[in-house]
Amino acid sequence: MSTPSSASSSPDSTGGTGGTGDPLGGPLVVVGASLAGLRAVETARRLGYAGELVLVGAEPHPPYDRPPLSKAVLAPDGDGEVAPFHPVEHLERELDVRLLLGRAATGLDPDRRIVRVGDDELAYGALVVATGAAPRPFPGVDPADPPRGVRHLRTLEDALAVRAALEEGARTVVVGAGFIGSEVASAARGRGLPVTVVEAAPVPLQRSVGPEVGGVLTDLHRAHGTQVRLGAGVAGLVVEDGRVTGVRLAADGDPGAGSAEEGELLPADLVVLGTGVAPATGWLEGSGVPLHPGDRGVVADATGHTGVGGVWAAGDVVHLPQPLRDGAHERFEHWTSAADHGAAVVRNLLDPAAAQPIEGVPYFWSDLYGRRLQFVGTPHADEVRVVHAGGAGAETASGFLALYRREDRLVGAFAIDRPREVMKYRRRVASDGAWDEALAFATGG
Amino acid sequence: MRVVADRGTCEGLGMCEAMAPDVFEVGDDGVVDVLDATPDESSRADVQAAVLACPVLALTLEG
Numbered sequence: 001m002s003t004p005s006s007a008s009s010s011p012d013s014t015g016g017t018g019g020t021g022d023p024l025g026g027p028l029v030v031v032g033a034s035l036a037g038l039r040a041v042e043t044a045r046r047l048g049y050a051g052e053l054v055l056v057g058a059e060p061h062p063p064y065d066r067p068p069l070s071k072a073v074l075a076p077d078g079d080g081e082v083a084p085f086h087p088v089e090h091l092e093r094e095l096d097v098r099l100l101l102g103r104a105a106t107g108l109d110p111d112r113r114i115v116r117v118g119d120d121e122l123a124y125g126a127l128v129v130a131t132g133a134a135p136r137p138f139p140g141v142d143p144a145d146p147p148r149g150v151r152h153l154r155t156l157e158d159a160l161a162v163r164a165a166l167e168e169g170a171r172t173v174v175v176g177a178g179f180i181g182s183e184v185a186s187a188a189r190g191r192g193l194p195v196t197v198v199e200a201a202p203v204p205l206q207r208s209v210g211p212e213v214g215g216v217l218t219d220l221h222r223a224h225g226t227q228v229r230l231g232a233g234v235a236g237l238v239v240e241d242g243r244v245t246g247v248r249l250a251a252d253g254d255p256g257a258g259s260a261e262e263g264e265l266l267p268a269d270l271v272v273l274g275t276g277v278a279p280a281t282g283w284l285e286g287s288g289v290p291l292h293p294g295d296r297g298v299v300a301d302a303t304g305h306t307g308v309g310g311v312w313a314a315g316d317v318v319h320l321p322q323p324l325r326d327g328a329h330e331r332f333e334h335w336t337s338a339a340d341h342g343a344a345v346v347r348n349l350l351d352p353a354a355a356q357p358i359e360g361v362p363y364f365w366s367d368l369y370g371r372r373l374q375f376v377g378t379p380h381a382d383e384v385r386v387v388h389a390g391g392a393g394a395e396t397a398s399g400f401l402a403l404y405r406r407e408d409r410l411v412g413a414f415a416i417d418r419p420r421e422v423m424k425y426r427r428r429v430a431s432d433g434a435w436d437e438a439l440a441f442a443t444g445g
Numbered sequence: 446m447r448v449v450a451d452r453g454t455c456e457g458l459g460m461c462e463a464m465a466p467d468v469f470e471v472g473d474d475g476v477v478d479v480l481d482a483t484p485d486e487s488s489r490a491d492v493q494a495a496v497l498a499c500p501v502l503a504l505t506l507e508g
Contacts, residue, residue, distance in 0.1 A: 067500070335500060336498075339498065363460075372457070372475060374458075374459075417475075419459065419474075419475040420470070420471055420472055420473050422459055422471075423462040423463050423466070423471065426459075426463055427466065
């Protein structure tokens with residue numbers, strides 16, 4: 001790299017001296033050091049950006065991969081290790097990134113183009129907001145001091161704590177049958193341990209795959225010995241001497257916490273809270289960066305620009321207009337979205353005149369009980385057609401496939417153990433593929 | 446330009462196939478098949494995108 005070394009951890013150097021090494025009129029600052037942030041800094045250098053580059057992360061670690069936290073890290077045959085994507089030395093020396101790790105951004109002044117990080121101020125020419133999302137608060141659990149045996153699963157430390165509890169043979173209750181909760185249940189069963197999943201919705205993963213397909217996942221859990229309680233609310237955690245001993249369900253028909261009437265008690269040594277995440281945007285409140293009225297995620301245009309000069313957003317934190325939903329804004333928590341956005345917004349901010357919309361078809365995968373689940377597109381559909389129904393049970397190996405139709409278009413596909421087909425449906429979704437043709441392809445016509 | 450896939454590392458997630466379907470295809474066994482190990486220079490950008498998109502870094506591009 002031609003720029004001076006900026007391996008110093010001093011946060012008060014603001015750079016931005018103008019000239020050919022300063023095409024943005026100040027440093028490129030990326031706030032959020034997970035996948036989207038990493039892709040942002042990698043892409044900046046790959047595209048030849050030679051100015052100052054700063055990566056700010058609240059966690060003490062250099063960027064690491066999160067999907068393994070609820071998969072390989074918890075597996076009995078895994079080593080419980082997650083290596084960072086790149087060692088610190090690579091980021092600092094090869095990519096010439098100034099790393100501010102273990103430092104959370106606390107405020108933004110877009111008029112002065114300043115990010116506040118605690119008492120320090122960082123000047124930027126362009127800013128990428130990639131702070132992701134954090135677990136939603138759970139009633140009665142102080143995030144700074146949770147009862148022993150109660151964990152969210154978002155960070156490496158969370159994953160290692162869950163792994164340690166499983167190693168000790170914990171009886172596990174998972175609250176929330178999303179990806180994280182479902183994968184924790186799968187890991188517990190992989191060790192032969194008893195596990196119960198408690199879900200307020202009528203089926204698992206309803207938000208991600210829709211109600212029709214969610215039922216297949218209920219069957220998949222049950223076929224592998226996981227207890228599933230659907231439409232079940234949690235009245236509260238039972239804690240004795242600072243350690244969790246169980247989960248008290250709400251009385252029937254009461255979806256909320258804090259019910260006066262007591263429901264069933266599920267004994268537990270480990271309670272994993274898989275009750276979703278919310279965008280980590282507290283530091284942007286009042287800054288003028290538009291935040292979604294629902295979940296306070298950043299709202300950006302199709303190029304990832306927030307409408308505030310020099311401020312762009314990428315990854316779990318951002319709502320972008322979705323072509324598959326006629327331009328309605330939507331936020332995703334997918335690995336592929338974070339990777340795509342991080343690269344795309346940097347491409348756009350380095351050459352705004354040629355900015356391209358970020359419109360990759362959403363895609364996620366999950367591994368449950370040795371089965372590979374994959375979804376492309378959107379579950380918001382007029383019809384969900386199960387094309388191949390086999391495969392939910394433990395003994396069938398033929399896989400499962402459902403296609404999602406809106407009007408006369410294919411808008412989504414969900415598959416279990418049909419890896420060869422998934423990207424072919426993704427291409428059809430991306431190109432406004434005709435429903436009839438997709439259906440014919442699926443049925444071998 | 447030569448494409449090399451580490452089939453032991455590959456998890457069959459298919460991002461490469463999304464980027465460069467003429468070069469990569471995930472098979473029924475859930476592991477990538479390289480359809481064209483020496484693709485034409487005209488597809489370099491797509492192949493590079495595929496290599497960069499691999500979630501498990503199973504792909505390399507030589508030359």
